[in-house]
Amino acid sequence: MVSRMRNARAALAVTLGMCAAIPVPVAHGKPAADASNTERAATVDTRATAIAFEKFKLPNGLTVILHSDRSLPLVAVNVWYHVGPANEPAHRSGFAHLFEHLMFEGSKYVGHEFDRILEAIGATNSNGTTSWDRTNYFETAPSENLETLLWLESDRMGFMIDTLTEERLDVQRDVVKNERRQSYENAPYGPSSLTMLNALFPEGHPYNGAVIGSMADLSAATLKDVTEFFRQYYAPSNATLCIAGDLDPARTKALIERYFGTLPDRKRPEAKALPYAPLPKAERLVVKEPVTLAQISYGYRTPPAFTADDPALDVTMAILGGGKATRLYQRLVVQTKLAADVSASLESNQLASIASLSATVASGKSSAAVERELDAVLAELQKNGPSAAELARAKRRILVGALSSLELLNGPGGDSGRSGLLQRFDQYTGDPGYLPTWLSQIERVQAKDVQRVIKQSLRADARVVVVTEPVPSPASTEQAK
Amino acid sequence: MTRSPRLWALAALLGACASPPAAPATSPLTPPPAPTLPPDPESFRITPPKAGAHPAVQFPTPSVKTLKNGVTLLVLRKNAPVATLSVVMREGAGALPAGKSGLAALTARMLTEGTQLRSSLALAEASESLGSTLEADAGRDASSIELSTLTRDVPRGLELLAEVVFKPAFREADFARVKDEWLDGLRAERQEPNRLASLAALRSLLGPSAGAPVSGSIPDVEKLTVADLKAFHQAHYVPANLALIAVGEVTLGDLESDVERLFGRATAGAQPKAPDVVLPEPPSKLKLLIVDRKDSVQSSLFAVQPFPKRSEPGFEAREILASLLGGLFTSRLNSNLREKHAYTYGVHGQALATRNWGAFYLATAVKSETTADSLRELLGELERARDPKLGAPINEPEANRARTDLMHSLGARLEHTSSLADSVATLFAQQLPSDYYTKYPALVGAVPTSEVTAQAARLTPQRMTVVIVGDRAQIEPALKQRGYELEAADPQLTE
Numbered sequence: 001m002v003s004r005m006r007n008a009r010a011a012l013a014v015t016l017g018m019c020a021a022i023p024v025p026v027a028h029g030k031p032a033a034d035a036s037n038t039e040r041a042a043t044v045d046t047r048a049t050a051i052a053f054e055k056f057k058l059p060n061g062l063t064v065i066l067h068s069d070r071s072l073p074l075v076a077v078n079v080w081y082h083v084g085p086a087n088e089p090a091h092r093s094g095f096a097h098l099f100e101h102l103m104f105e106g107s108k109y110v111g112h113e114f115d116r117i118l119e120a121i122g123a124t125n126s127n128g129t130t131s132w133d134r135t136n137y138f139e140t141a142p143s144e145n146l147e148t149l150l151w152l153e154s155d156r157m158g159f160m161i162d163t164l165t166e167e168r169l170d171v172q173r174d175v176v177k178n179e180r181r182q183s184y185e186n187a188p189y190g191p192s193s194l195t196m197l198n199a200l201f202p203e204g205h206p207y208n209g210a211v212i213g214s215m216a217d218l219s220a221a222t223l224k225d226v227t228e229f230f231r232q233y234y235a236p237s238n239a240t241l242c243i244a245g246d247l248d249p250a251r252t253k254a255l256i257e258r259y260f261g262t263l264p265d266r267k268r269p270e271a272k273a274l275p276y277a278p279l280p281k282a283e284r285l286v287v288k289e290p291v292t293l294a295q296i297s298y299g300y301r302t303p304p305a306f307t308a309d310d311p312a313l314d315v316t317m318a319i320l321g322g323g324k325a326t327r328l329y330q331r332l333v334v335q336t337k338l339a340a341d342v343s344a345s346l347e348s349n350q351l352a353s354i355a356s357l358s359a360t361v362a363s364g365k366s367s368a369a370v371e372r373e374l375d376a377v378l379a380e381l382q383k384n385g386p387s388a389a390e391l392a393r394a395k396r397r398i399l400v401g402a403l404s405s406l407e408l409l410n411g412p413g414g415d416s417g418r419s420g421l422l423q424r425f426d427q428y429t430g431d432p433g434y435l436p437t438w439l440s441q442i443e444r445v446q447a448k449d450v451q452r453v454i455k456q457s458l459r460a461d462a463r464v465v466v467v468t469e470p471v472p473s474p475a476s477t478e479q480a481k
Numbered sequence: 482m483t484r485s486p487r488l489w490a491l492a493a494l495l496g497a498c499a500s501p502p503a504a505p506a507t508s509p510l511t512p513p514p515a516p517t518l519p520p521d522p523e524s525f526r527i528t529p530p531k532a533g534a535h536p537a538v539q540f541p542t543p544s545v546k547t548l549k550n551g552v553t554l555l556v557l558r559k560n561a562p563v564a565t566l567s568v569v570m571r572e573g574a575g576a577l578p579a580g581k582s583g584l585a586a587l588t589a590r591m592l593t594e595g596t597q598l599r600s601s602l603a604l605a606e607a608s609e610s611l612g613s614t615l616e617a618d619a620g621r622d623a624s625s626i627e628l629s630t631l632t633r634d635v636p637r638g639l640e641l642l643a644e645v646v647f648k649p650a651f652r653e654a655d656f657a658r659v660k661d662e663w664l665d666g667l668r669a670e671r672q673e674p675n676r677l678a679s680l681a682a683l684r685s686l687l688g689p690s691a692g693a694p695v696s697g698s699i700p701d702v703e704k705l706t707v708a709d710l711k712a713f714h715q716a717h718y719v720p721a722n723l724a725l726i727a728v729g730e731v732t733l734g735d736l737e738s739d740v741e742r743l744f745g746r747a748t749a750g751a752q753p754k755a756p757d758v759v760l761p762e763p764p765s766k767l768k769l770l771i772v773d774r775k776d777s778v779q780s781s782l783f784a785v786q787p788f789p790k791r792s793e794p795g796f797e798a799r800e801i802l803a804s805l806l807g808g809l810f811t812s813r814l815n816s817n818l819r820e821k822h823a824y825t826y827g828v829h830g831q832a833l834a835t836r837n838w839g840a841f842y843l844a845t846a847v848k849s850e851t852t853a854d855s856l857r858e859l860l861g862e863l864e865r866a867r868d869p870k871l872g873a874p875i876n877e878p879e880a881n882r883a884r885t886d887l888m889h890s891l892g893a894r895l896e897h898t899s900s901l902a903d904s905v906a907t908l909f910a911q912q913l914p915s916d917y918y919t920k921y922p923a924l925v926g927a928v929p930t931s932e933v934t935a936q937a938a939r940l941t942p943q944r945m946t947v948v949i950v951g952d953r954a955q956i957e958p959a960l961k962q963r964g965y966e967l968e969a970a971d972p973q974l975t976e
Contacts, residue, residue, distance in 0.1 A: 109526035119882040122889030147530035174823030188672040324605035340665030400612030403562045
């Protein structure tokens, strides 16, 4: 996920992996067999965790999801367009994200003061982000300003293209290029992560080119491309509007009708379809970077979001990493001291999810040894499965993380918090209320499921290994003199 | 909430002049357009909606109780399935003598690495089976250990926190491991150009002691021992310095007896005197330091100057100032460097205000070729904010956006138990009245723009300390041409 703002805190959600992980009403809590822990595990919180919502469609095809919760005078508007890098034309990598930046440049009736208007009404968590399958735009504001938010979002949905100039395209193109420099080219392990993405999704795959895109493709984008992309993908029928928080449903529906009802209907574009396939082979790539610590990353294509094995992969990743009492941390950082840092994450997407394991090699240790240890941890977990206590801890961390996320009307990247979760579920399953189903799937994951998904999806013969090798940076040699 | 009148004039103008939306379903029989355009059915959009009545949103005042031994209990009730529990100790890196940087942060971290009753692994298992990892954190003025858990696990969470704080193990073997991991973390941090710039700039301005990073310098941390940690723990983790903060579906009454039993028995110790803080004289002219990083496609800039510390009057006015200069998306600096010139992906600025010192900074990463222009724009914006006679005095709309943003950012924190716990921790660490945040919106709203202008007069762009991390050979000629002389940063500044 790449976002428009300078403080792209949203990126954090991605690195957390099971992050946007989703709540769990474990009413049917089975006693988990953690000996020290039984009584706790036996009675999991039964508080309603399902998010109450209403979903309907306007005649022009716009999907609307409403969630009313009047406990705080705040309201979040979160608009998802079902378009992302997967839909980019050939040689236009990065275009969906560049387009996202342009959506803040102004629109016909509102003018060019989008951000000033938002700041003046006390909007917070206002941003846009682009992920493989979707682009979202969102803001939270004091609820008396709901109408202003709808006025702003509807104007850019309908009339953004009317006011865009070549000059503003050039400015945002340069801003995005700076974003690429800052987040990838000039950032430690940034070049390695681009190498990983390009190997996971080579030329020809809809996800090819990374969300940020290439400099050459960004340079090539024209105003005509913007117009075509807008006409093709920014139709009401290709968008879902979610409003969550302090709202009166009847009044809100009238406002939606007023601001979105007259936007012209356009044909909903065909969804990208591509049967899921794991990587056809193993690949190993070495990237030299001016860093002091080597790094090893494994990347896998895993089954699409919310398909059968996705929950077991979520649990597997939580057993491997994300806490101190996890396999990778204990084995690589605590016991063998081979790594300074480890991570395990799962990013669930439409065409293929991405599972990643990575370890920063500790000073004076060899990356080959780290790689052997990573493989050994995976092999052991596959052979013997997790203990009952490990399984229970992983599920509990997912539960508490998810319940924390539910406190928010919207999360920092617009894909967590209540409106973000409603949108995520709707995008990937068609049911905004999929939460309890997903939660019970997580709860039902057993040791043998973990073993199975490692065997099927985290395979040594179908993965990308990226090794970041330090090259002495000229800066450090000079300073050492 | 005042909106810029200019803004609406512009919107109206654009609306009136723009072409009407594409006619729906044009047919070849459609007559040619009449000389006067038909009324635009969408023209209602030209008029911005009016906001309704502003519902009162109030930051709750926590319930406070001080135990006999001096431990403070702060409880905020919030309807939420997850509770955040936090032990806050109101000393951090600011309490460290010279040569001991990193000690406060490492002590907090080692508290989560095992107790006299549990090994490091057993402790991690215990907290994670409650739902989260124990998070140790330290800042300049406070240290903390936090845990998120289901409401019904709160009593167990409290037990764990009390054990962590009062019965730490500080085992040699664990410390050796954690220290190596920590040192690699410091090395990893120093790979990041933006981080390098901030490290060097703060140390250059504030000196090796106050300016050292909270996480420590590599040589200082290498020398730390378990004895240092034990001494820091013994001296500072004393009841009078400690607060237990709970936010969630709990009340003071629910927790009182547990907290009394778990936290009320520690004996009160004398609080050590804080070290005297002596800051170096700030530079008398622009100080431009370069950390050479060959082949960088961007230059990281960190510009900093002394500013008042937390307790000096005018704190909220300085927050407004920092916000309109470098905090808001439409801040002066972001509008200039990003939205006008496209030199950068973003600029960020803040007024740091600790118990012992304050500093105002601006940070950005700019395309290498634009380094000299960016620096000129950055210093120029500060000059214009400082001197109203230069034609850009601080204006009401921008000050209002900043006020509004500060008030509502606080309101947004009401959603999340962990953000609420952070705010309550600030109350305790900075010894603010317990209703400070309850009154904060009124406080910020009452700051006159003239007061923001008065604070802006403290800006000293001509005497800033600026660190650039970038490719010296590539950027130096243009800098020289503009009269900027570079000086190599002493490697000690980034240790």
